[in-house]
Amino acid sequence: MTIYLKPAPSQVGLTRWWRLFLLPAGVAVVGGCIWNALGMPLGWLLGAAIATGIWAAVGLPAQAPKPLQRAGLLIVGASVGLWITPQVAHELLGWLPIMVASAGLGVTLAILATPVFARFSGLDKATAYFCLLPGGVIEMAEIGEGYRANRAAIAALHAIRVGLIVTLLPAALFLLSASGSNQGAVDEGTGVVAADLSLNSLAVLVALCALVSWITARLGMPSAWFLTPLIVAGGLSGAQVLPSSHLPYGLLIAAQVVVGFNLGAKFKRDTLKALPQAIVAGVPILVLIGLAVSVVAVVVARFASSGETPETLVLGFSVGGMAEMTLTAQALGHNAALVAGFHAIRALSVNLFAGPLWTRLSRLPCFQDPRSQRPS
Template sequence: MNGVGARRLTRDAVQIGGTVLAGLAAALLADAGGLPLPWLLAPLLTVGAMSLAGAPTAAVPFGRRVGQAVIGTAIGLYLNPGVVEEMLALLPVMMAVAGLSIAISIAIAALAAARAGFGLATAYFACMPGGVAEMAGLGRQYGADEATVAILQSLRIAVVVTVMAPAVALLAEHGRGGAAAGLPDVHWPELVVLLSAAGLLSALLERFSVPNAWMLGGLASGAATAALALPLSGMPGVLVSAGQLLVGCALGTRFKPDLMRGGARLAATGLLIMAGLLLGGIVLGLAAAALTGMAPAVLLLATAPGGITEMSITAKVVGLPVATVVAFHLVRIVTVVLASAPLYRLLMRIRPAGDRRLHRGGPDAPHR
């Protein structure tokens, strides 16, 4: 290795180490202070603030993937056959919520395109409650400004986690229906095999471009272990906390100074979009709670327009039924990924010709 390569490697290691240490310190302080979701929220907000201020932050290579796989495996262990049967009974409600979430997103996208100067493609894919990478990639194919889509999608997850975690913690009754109930003790040989299987399955899903591959790979491995009554091991709390730390730090590094240089209009429009999506999710959650008789705190998390990883972590930490939250988000993610592109093509056909030129004329102008 030449001198330039060695210096670059040293610089990267210092940035990664500094980012993780800052996130860890924030998590420990938040945990000591009794703040909600300390191992996810505190690193996210701290590293995000550092990144916006121009500090040289960097995520652990593959850290978010590893964190998602660990968290997914821990959650999958709750999905025994009885729980899955209960979730299937709620499938019509889940599908209705997914469809209405998409409708709300389209309405907000139309307003953003009409009032805030976004191109239609950029507004549409920025508002869709899917994965950051998936929506940015799809948006690029249809002429959206990929950077703006990625920024607003990342902002959506950060805002939803920051707002919903404390709100749901206040509504929830700790200790009832807790996520840790009924899980076995930690057995390291079985746990190593389980996490290895989760990693292999996640890598396979990623190779086939499955959205949220590492979360879903861990989830499937844990659920299969529970469903088939294989030798079980609980997940050590320290590993779950470490997974949250890795995910939180990775999310925080996305907030680069480019977001601030995008101007007040971009930030204000982004926050208005997030407010609309949040309000829509709250309305859907309360309506679903009234329809099903389930606890509002559970369904507010289940219908929130956040990421499956972050919302399921919140449910686990607060002590709400994790399986319900996971199932609602899985149905929504699959629906969004499958339907967003066909719906956009349909929207382009029914929009006036003046709007359709955005699709034919190349990428939307970056919103700066």
């Protein structure tokens, strides 16, 4: 008689974590190392995202623990917030009308492209609409599901949108821009290179950001684990409670790898295989939208009196992910605080108005679809 022994729960848990997170995380780190060694812009993030994306696309599991995902976003948000001086805060307020206009531009282009995308993708118009909106992956999937949209399709297309922009835009700006990458470590008011934040100050800042982020996330704030640390650190830095400083470089590398891992893990094989027509139709439309907003950004930079670089405005107007585009600005030495401001305004606007706007659009003849019904 053969006796089968049931594995101990601790052994099963360790095996699960090894397959689900530890092994693909190692792959992400190796990818980041290679990409960074090649001198590519945003190497740690892109290398981790590409390596993890390939891992997930061939059907292997990859998922980071929620606390780690949130920690990565928190570090990125806090690092940008530390750049905010009173001068930068005043500058952000001056750009507010353009920020709102850029948010409206992204939404308008998504609306115009919705009927075309729905026709060629085979998706209903509600799903096509929520796929193209420049909002967060999780937020758009959750809001769209409430309007009978296909959650899996929305998540897949948003992952592809962010992946395309994050892969193509930094490389293009790196080739076109002759600026250095050390601007982020310099205090704009004094020109002095900022030092690393002390360990005590770092511990207090991280704990405070985590507490306030947990509260704002519970209250339903979009992108709470990125925006809240940015606001908290920015407020402390702008009020000069914290000295001119930045987070340790090693911590920022770890945050980039975490953000890249989370991005790559969204390219799940089952989802990609289930939506080939939507993906083939969506990629050129997303690229055209990205090109259109980039052209507008360059025109605005040309006629703006602030002297802000076209590269900064292209990153601000872009329809990539908030954390990814902010990190790109940081890595290329552009105004990351301004880029984060553009994306924050767009995220808040899209998340707040996506549902009510679709309720009104769906009454128009060109958006009516028997497969798409509004919730009663």
